[in-house]
Amino acid sequence: MKHVICGKCVVCGKEYAATPxxxxxxxxxxxxxxxxxxxxxxxxxxxxxAARAEHSMWRYRELLPVEESTPNTPxxxxxxxxxxxxxxxxxxxxxxxxxxxxxxxxxxxxxxxxSAMAVAKAQEAxxxxxxxxxxxxxxxxxxxxxxxxxxxxxxxxxxxxxxxKVAQLMTFGATVVSVQGSYEDTFxxxxxxxxxxxxxxxxxxxxxYLSEGKKTxxxxxxxxxxxxxxxxxxxxxxxxxxxxxxxxxxxxxxxIGFIDRLPRLISAQAAGCCPLNRAIADNAQWYPMExxxxxxxxxxxxxxxxxxxxxxxxxxxxxxxxxxxxxxxxAQKLLxxxxxVFGEPAGVTGAAGLKKLCEQGMISADATVVSVVTGNGLKxxxxxxKACGDPISIPSDMEALLSAFAENNIIIx
Ligand SMILES: *Cc1c(COP(=O)(O)O)cnc(C)c1O
Numbered sequence: 437m438k439h440v441i442c443g444k445c446v447v448c449g450k451e452y453a454a455t456p457x458x459x460x461x462x463x464x465x466x467x468x469x470x471x472x473x474x475x476x477x478x479x480x481x482x483x484x485x486a487a488r489a490e491h492s493m494w495r496y497r498e499l500l501p502v503e504e505s506t507p508n509t510p511x512x513x514x515x516x517x518x519x520x521x522x523x524x525x526x527x528x529x530x531x532x533x534x535x536x537x538x539x540x541x542x543x544x545x546x547x548x549x550x551s552a553m554a555v556a557k558a559q560e561a562x563x564x565x566x567x568x569x570x571x572x573x574x575x576x577x578x579x580x581x582x583x584x585x586x587x588x589x590x591x592x593x594x595x596x597x598x599x600x601k602v603a604q605l606m607t608f609g610a611t612v613v614s615v616q617g618s619y620e621d622t623f624x625x626x627x628x629x630x631x632x633x634x635x636x637x638x639x640x641x642x643x644x645y646l647s648e649g650k651k652t653x654x655x656x657x658x659x660x661x662x663x664x665x666x667x668x669x670x671x672x673x674x675x676x677x678x679x680x681x682x683x684x685x686x687x688x689x690x691x692i693g694f695i696d697r698l699p700r701l702i703s704a705q706a707a708g709c710c711p712l713n714r715a716i717a718d719n720a721q722w723y724p725m726e727x728x729x730x731x732x733x734x735x736x737x738x739x740x741x742x743x744x745x746x747x748x749x750x751x752x753x754x755x756x757x758x759x760x761x762x763x764x765x766x767a768q769k770l771l772x773x774x775x776x777v778f779g780e781p782a783g784v785t786g787a788a789g790l791k792k793l794c795e796q797g798m799i800s801a802d803a804t805v806v807s808v809v810t811g812n813g814l815k816x817x818x819x820x821x822k823a824c825g826d827p828i829s830i831p832s833d834m835e836a837l838l839s840a841f842a843e844n845n846i847i848i849x
Pocket of ligand 1: 545546547573574640672673674675676677678679733734736780782783810811812
């Protein structure tokens with residue numbers, strides 16, 4: 437890869453040749469992929485990009501760590517819509533708001549961006565089998581993207597994973613192990629199995645290429661906004677790979693001169709599981725927490741990408757906000773009813789955090805904000821019903837309809 441210099445440990449600085457099998461540093465630290473921006477700048481322009489027909493994450497190949505000969509993965513990952521949301525902006529009291537609906541990816545979450553990258557790198561490595569542990573979305577996205585590319589998958593999920601995600605896994609033909617324990621327990625078993633059988637590793641914060649896939653969400657936001665950055669980008673945080681990837685993408689664009697300023701990140705976690713936000717708020721180390729929230733995708737008590745995530749939040753002058761399950765459910769309803777966007781609990785946690793910060797007067801009225809919805813609500817219908825309630829249920833009878841409308845104070849004008 438002519439445009440990639442190395443993988444560099446974010447803890448000790450040790451550099452590694454960027455082979456497809458790259459994992460953690462020998463010191464245990466996470467690697468960051470380092471690019472030759474001077475080289476990239478020579479061949480990559482906004483004009484060239486604008487003329488490109490490819491509308492997936494692979495339109496940014498110049499900034500992605502793949503060989504020229506590596507094929508695009510088969511599913512259409514990325515280029516999710518960025519909707520302007522004036523009604524919601526007005527409700528929140530901010531100047532402009534855009535909602536990036538990453539639930540529209542092929543397996544319905546932002547994780548497809550990392551899994552497509554994992555599949556591309558596994559193919560470069562000549563691997564036939566990929567494995568991961570996941571709260572659910574990394575698993576279903578890996579299973580789907582690997583199935584499309586003809587690779588076999590072994591997947592470890594905690595037994596609490598919502599049914600929609602497990603249904604995806606089974607449909608995509610993965611070998612699924614449901615671990616009776618926490619995500620942390622699940623991760624440890626997957627690690628032992630990967631070590632034992634030598635499968636290609638798609639675990640968050642072990643394989644440094646995954647963040648590079650996730651960064652395409654940031655590249656897209658910038659391009660979709662005509663390279664004019666908003667003041668803030670709000671996103672939910674579990675392991676911390678997503679927010680770190682988003683930040684990496686924005687910094688790449690800054691480094692090659694495509695954007696001239698960087699937004700501040702809003703890191704939203706669940707109040708019942710917020711080890712990274714707590715570390716920022718206390719300006720201290722992070723410590724493990726219980727995994728106590730309905731937002732299963734971000735119920736990560738031992739975040740695997742703490743170093744990169746904390747660095748991203750701090751470097752951006754970021755804001756942290758923790759939201760209760762009630763606030764998450766309220767945000768599900770609000771996004772759905774004002775924008776027509778259906779997010780799973782972790783998917784709307786960024787929006788819930790933004791709403792809370794607006795209510796607390798932390799975001800000025802002239803602010804421009806992008807809120808990323810990271811996963812689709814159909815993955816977890818039980819919690820959506822909990823958030824929004826059941827419909828009116830009556831026999832097929834006009835009298836029953838009239839009295840039901842009266843009982844529910846529904847006045848038709
Ligand atoms: C994985 C996930 C996140 C958080 O990403 P991390 O890299 O774990 O911080 C947020 N929302 C959804 C829907 C996810 O699946």
